[in-house]
Amino acid sequence: MGNNYLRTVDNFSNSTKYKEEIHKLIPGGAHTYSKGDDQFPLLSPAAISRGKGAYVWDIDGNMYLDCSMGLTSVSLGHAFEPVLNAVKEELENGVNFQRPSVLEKVTAEKFLSLIPYHDMIKFAKNGSIVTTAAVKLARAFTNRKLVAFPGDHPFYSYDDWFIGTTTCNKGIPNEFSELSVTFKSCDIESLKQLFLKYPGQIACVITEPEKSPCGNGCNCKQNPEMFLKEAIDLTHEHGALFIIDEMVSGFKSAFPGSISKYNLKPDMATWGKGIANGFSFCALTGTKEIMELGGITKVGEEKVFLISTTHGGETHALAAVNATIDIFKKENVVNHNQKIGDALIYGCQQVITTTGSSNLVDITACNWLVIFNFKGVDGNANAGMRTLAMQEMIKRGILFQGAFSPCFSHSIEDVNYFVEAFSEMLQVLKLALVNGVENLLVGESAKPVFRKYL
Template sequence: MDTKSIPVISHFEKSDEYRNTIHRLIPGGAHTYSKGDDQFPSMSPAAITHGKGAYCWDVDGNKFLDTLMGLTSVSLGHAYDEVNERVIREIHKGVNFSRPSVIEREMAEKFLSLVPQHDMIKYAKNGSVCTTAAVKLARAYTGRTLVARPIDHPFYSYDDWFIGSTACDSGIPDAFKQLTVTYQSDSLEALEKLFDQYPNQIACIISEPEKWNHLEPDFYQKAIDLAHKHGTLWIMDEMITGFKTDFPGSIRKFNAQPDMATWGKGIANGFSFCALTGKKEIMEYGGIQRVGQPKVFLVSTTHGGETHAIAAGLATIDVFEKNDVIGHNHSIGDYFMAGAKAIIERQQLSHVLSIGGFNWSSFLTVKNANGEIDFGLRTLFMQEMIKHGVLYQGILAPCFSHTKEDIDLMLYAFDAACTMMHKGLEDGYEKHLIGNSVIKPVFRKLN
């Protein structure tokens, strides 16, 4: 790699102007908290104008290698031609009608052919809508009220049933907070204890199939079996794992038999198309053919059947079926993880930096010399990556457009950030951080 051609980016004037005005217009300045200014250093792009493949450009015209890819939703690449062409064809036919569009059945048949465990599917524009719908169905089906979720997993929905169980519970009535209980994700004993504590009360468990560590391949199914023994439904949230761990996701990898599964990020290359799949006897509760039975108002959204987003989903599935996208993305992830670990070792920073997770989504942990998680040092690390043209929040979610050359650039920046880490450890991060923005946890009690 010709490192002389790698720019050092230091101009963020238009970004600064954007940052200074946007909070007057939009609470949070963004539409997911993890895109917010409090998640980035001051020397960073505040807004993106466009993207192509694995790259994006900010308001100052700076070009960055993207590593989180639209919060992991862009599985093929930005403005991916095959997807966009299909979307544009659909747009020309109209995007929303007063009866369903035929593309809804086409997608249902296609998606369910990928998930033979499930018989029915419902669409939405957001993942939260799908997880909440799954919870509602589980309550209606079981007649129980409690929902259980892993305490060590960060996010399942912005709706009351979930966000009320986090530190960000302002605005959620206590009565709702009581209805969600938690357990440690990787422990069958913890799950067993939960069932002992709340006998016949838990309607469902919602859990991501893979999060932090590699678990035994049969762990997840054992957990599902345990839930079923207690009359509890299992919702597998494939929002992040879908189209990443495998195709269509961990449900296939583990041959798991959850009652429902939720899908979003990645299944439509960043377009707003999400889905809930499930077994017929449960999903039918949300239908209109159980004459004389209570009607569950499951998901009813004006934009849920928007045709071009569904078309994006169909085109994305097509690319995954015709190419080994999963294999490519995993090899990119492996290449980065091996390179980054080697740099950490060579730079003798193993006591403060580590790369964990998986080849489909690796994460960086930054600690200080006392072994504590350190957001100041993390911000400094990000600042240095961004300076070298890599928009890195500590997660690499590889997409089909990433190449090994892109990862070489990323590793070059990673090496530079490690060198800066030494300075931060020696003199304190404050001395090297430009501006006063230090990133904060997304899920916190106070602003």
């Protein structure tokens, strides 16, 4: 390997024009804030024209090894043929009808067969819909108002119950924000104190089952299973419901997720990214006792208006999730993806050790979602250094935003390429420590999504 091994990307002329026009049409320039221009260095693609396998191409024709894989939603690969074939076949039958498609029953049965202890399912098109639906059911079931979640989690929903607790709370009345309470993630004592502070008031606890930092000095002492089982028991002791958010961990930490990995018994679970290989399909699963509150069969009881989405049962998305499940079963996708993650972690750690770069970057050694923390002179996380790292990886043909989400299309050759580019990038970061980031970074640093002012 060497300089000739790596590609060089330096043409962003069409991306520059795109940036000049898109903000006149779309608030934020994208439909997810984490895809916005302020999340990337100036020298980066503004829009993607197509993807195939583990690669994407931008509107200037530049090819990149993809690390984020559609914000971790693409678990098999872009335009993965078996999924596409199932979708194409279903498209011939139409995608939306006045009554439910027969495929809704097929998909419900197939998905629920994966989830232990859960009896019913509700479909939606994005994660915020199902997390908010879970919170609504918990409030209806317990007749309580408060929802509890880890205050250090970056995102649960775009709805008021979560966004109202962030710095981006403009437009949300304080009355809504006051109905949400927080605890330290993976910290059972913190959760105990919360129940003592609000006796008989908490309707539910919602949390990720495990995060990538759970293997790197997390409050759970690298034992999320123990925390989760204690937290579920504690929550039930206080008359509240426990909701596991598998939006990120589902189909990654295990198949179908941490709920089966640790044999957990939450009251509800939410699912999304990765389960339909990038197609828009999310789900809420739960026990019959709770989920039936959103039904119409218990005549005479008060109705809970749970989820009602015109596009929630679109047949092509159902075909995508069914095909994805079949492939995960047949090919042991989770094992492949985690081996890719292990190889990436090993290769990058070797580079850090041999180049003496531990002062520049830490790696969260989670093989289903590898996180890189870039540090400044003071040893703390540094936005400028992170943005410079992104700039240099993009320059070498890797679309990188500080994380690597392995997919079934990633190969060991892709890992080797990443490690080689990573090694060169670290040399640039070393120069930045001496000469200043501002002398090597073109444009401004990437900004936090959750910030009070633009």
